[in-house]
Amino acid sequence: MQKEFTLRLKPQEAASPETIQSYIAQTAGCPPEDVHGFLIMKQSIDARSKQVWINLGVRAFIQEPPVQRNRISYTFKDVQHASKSVIIVGAGPAGLFAALQLLELGIKPIVIERGKDVKSRRRDLAKLNREGIVNPESNYCFGEGGAGTYSDGKLYTRSSKRGNMDKVLQLFYQFGADETVLYQSHPHIGTNKLPHIITAMRQQILDCGGELHFNKKLTDIVHSNGKINAVRTADGDTLKADAYILATGHSARDIFVLLNRQQILIESKPFALGVRIEHPQEIIDAAQYHCSVREAALPPASYSLVEQVNGRGVFSFCMCPGGIIAPAATDPGELVVNGWSPSKRNNPYANSGMVVQVSEADAVQYFKQQKQSVQADALLLMHFQQAIEQKAFQAGGGKFVAPAQRMGDFSNNRGSASLPDCSYLPGLATASLNEVLPDFVYKSLQGGFRSFGKKMRGYFTNEAVVVATESRTSSPVRIPRLPNTLAHPQLSNLYPCGEGAGYAGGIVSAAMDGQKLALMIHQQWI
Ligand SMILES: Cc1cc2nc3c(=O)[nH]c(=O)nc-3n(C[C@H](O)[C@H](O)[C@H](O)COP(=O)(O)OP(=O)(O)OC[C@H]3O[C@@H](n4cnc5c(N)ncnc54)[C@H](O)[C@@H]3O)c2cc1C
Numbered sequence: 001m002q003k004e005f006t007l008r009l010k011p012q013e014a015a016s017p018e019t020i021q022s023y024i025a026q027t028a029g030c031p032p033e034d035v036h037g038f039l040i041m042k043q044s045i046d047a048r049s050k051q052v053w054i055n056l057g058v059r060a061f062i063q064e065p066p067v068q069r070n071r072i073s074y075t076f077k078d079v080q081h082a083s084k085s086v087i088i089v090g091a092g093p094a095g096l097f098a099a100l101q102l103l104e105l106g107i108k109p110i111v112i113e114r115g116k117d118v119k120s121r122r123r124d125l126a127k128l129n130r131e132g133i134v135n136p137e138s139n140y141c142f143g144e145g146g147a148g149t150y151s152d153g154k155l156y157t158r159s160s161k162r163g164n165m166d167k168v169l170q171l172f173y174q175f176g177a178d179e180t181v182l183y184q185s186h187p188h189i190g191t192n193k194l195p196h197i198i199t200a201m202r203q204q205i206l207d208c209g210g211e212l213h214f215n216k217k218l219t220d221i222v223h224s225n226g227k228i229n230a231v232r233t234a235d236g237d238t239l240k241a242d243a244y245i246l247a248t249g250h251s252a253r254d255i256f257v258l259l260n261r262q263q264i265l266i267e268s269k270p271f272a273l274g275v276r277i278e279h280p281q282e283i284i285d286a287a288q289y290h291c292s293v294r295e296a297a298l299p300p301a302s303y304s305l306v307e308q309v310n311g312r313g314v315f316s317f318c319m320c321p322g323g324i325i326a327p328a329a330t331d332p333g334e335l336v337v338n339g340w341s342p343s344k345r346n347n348p349y350a351n352s353g354m355v356v357q358v359s360e361a362d363a364v365q366y367f368k369q370q371k372q373s374v375q376a377d378a379l380l381l382m383h384f385q386q387a388i389e390q391k392a393f394q395a396g397g398g399k400f401v402a403p404a405q406r407m408g409d410f411s412n413n414r415g416s417a418s419l420p421d422c423s424y425l426p427g428l429a430t431a432s433l434n435e436v437l438p439d440f441v442y443k444s445l446q447g448g449f450r451s452f453g454k455k456m457r458g459y460f461t462n463e464a465v466v467v468a469t470e471s472r473t474s475s476p477v478r479i480p481r482l483p484n485t486l487a488h489p490q491l492s493n494l495y496p497c498g499e500g501a502g503y504a505g506g507i508v509s510a511a512m513d514g515q516k517l518a519l520m521i522h523q524q525w526i
Pocket residue numbers: 089090091092093094095112113114115140141142143144145146147148149150151152153154155156216217218219247248249250251252255318326328338339340497498499500504505506507508510511
């Protein structure tokens with residue numbers, strides 16, 4: 001007999017299969033030897049009270065042999081001779097999951113990617129971290145797997161209703177992720193494991209007769225009579241297909257400029273801007289787990305904070321327990337930080353973005369104060385984002401050294417005489433971040449830090465370092481699409497996709513958007 005139970009266990013109990021088994025027996029009212037095995041179906045941590053609990057949903061096999069987890073294995077068709085093909089621009093999560101979905105439907109994906117394959121990309125990241133030199137085509141944002149490859153690999157989203165989240169998780173599992181992604185409330189893969197998964201996805205695409213081309217950058221769109229006829233690439237190729245998915249991510253500013261220049265409608269889109277905060281992990285553990293030292297059976301703690309300060313949302317973003325702050329710029333002269341962690345989350349630091357919502361009116365006001373003239377067009381917020389990144393680069397003194405301040409000093413308008421140790425490899429330079437960030441962002445963050453300190457013991461501390469600037473939180477541009485076909489309003493075979501187009505904010509939502517567009521394209525062809 002198979003039975004489902006919900007158990008509430010102490011962390012060390014939840015870490016022991018024998019203990020779980022005996023709790024199942026107790027709950028089922030049977031001797032422990034009758035429980036022949038179990039599967040964990042759900043797992044979450046409840047750290048609201050002094051005693052931290054692990055909630056487990058388990059399926060128990062009572063007096064019957066245990067079976068393996070039900071593995072949904074998606075099958076992909078041979079598309080070598082498919083009658084229809086789709087060019088996908090960008091091999092990030094949106095592009096790759098669109099390609100996989102097309103394979104399921106028997107449509108040939110032709111993926112073009114400006115960057116390099118995952119392995120070659122690694123050398124460019126090392127150069128960026130160690131020598132402060134960025135390759136504009138191969139960095140934390142560009143290359144196979146997009147911004148998702150050397151990301152933290154947290155697989156959860158607030159927009160789970162926008163698509164088939166379970167399928168995305170199942171596919172990650174199918175291509176090599178640990179089975180924990182299927183049942184943990186906050187699944188996480190880790191930067192060290194993502195490249196293998198992305199490589200397996202590429203192999204699947206190629207094995208089925210799909211195409212994936214690296215170092216192939218879209219530079220031109222040839223269109224007439226409301227349709228794309230072809231796309232051109234930097235190496236001089238002209239490529240044609242029946243439809244075109246544009247999944248170039250939030251950092252492909254040249255794509256936004258290209259669309260604007262070709263009068264293909266784009267709109268400016270509010271985004272969030274701020275800094276990355278790093279604390280010693282033990283401070284976050286102590287605050288979240290109400291202890292002085294984290295129990296070995298508990299993972300490094302995370303947090304999610306949000307507050308309204310003077311009518312503006314201030315919120316934490318992409319929290320990485322046991323993580324590293326990374327240089328995520330795509331161009332020389334611009335400083336952008338983000339965060340990642342390995343699967344074990346075993347670094348001594350906890351970092352997260354701390355950002356403030358920015359509107360078009362804020363950007364207009366900012367440029368006015370700077371006495372800079374700027375066109376209030378669809379690229380306004382992109383220019384604003386870029387201007388702050390350039391300021392941050394200059395304040396750091398070059399080579400992607402990041403300007404930084406201790407949290408207490410930041411909040412009290414004081415310079416920091418020294419900075420704590422930090423995971424950011426290119427290094428930090430003390431700076432007054434009020435000279436880097438717009439006034440409204442700086443003041444909102446000051447208010448945010450103080451109130452987060454009241455919510456979370458130990459958060460507000462001079463042991464934490466504030467690093468500028470966290471600016472690529474989402475796209476500053478939206479590429480519109482029609483609600484009924486999801487195609488661009490002016491070009492009926494152009495499908496704007498993923499985070500860069502403004503329809504996703506993270507790996508899972510980008511992947512779901514890719515799947516959604518592939519399904520929509522297929523639906524229109526049958
Ligand atoms: C360090 C870091 C950590 C992150 N951690 C997480 C996390 O833990 N969880 C999470 O959900 N999200 C995380 N993110 C965000 C996540 O990676 C993105 O939201 C996601 O990758 C967006 O997917 P996408 O496919 O829409 O775009 P992208 O991943 O940005 O992919 C776009 C692709 O298009 C390519 N491209 C751009 N222009 C062209 C062109 N002209 N021609 C051809 N190709 C082009 C790019 O090279 C890139 O490969 C992180 C991001 C970073 C940088």
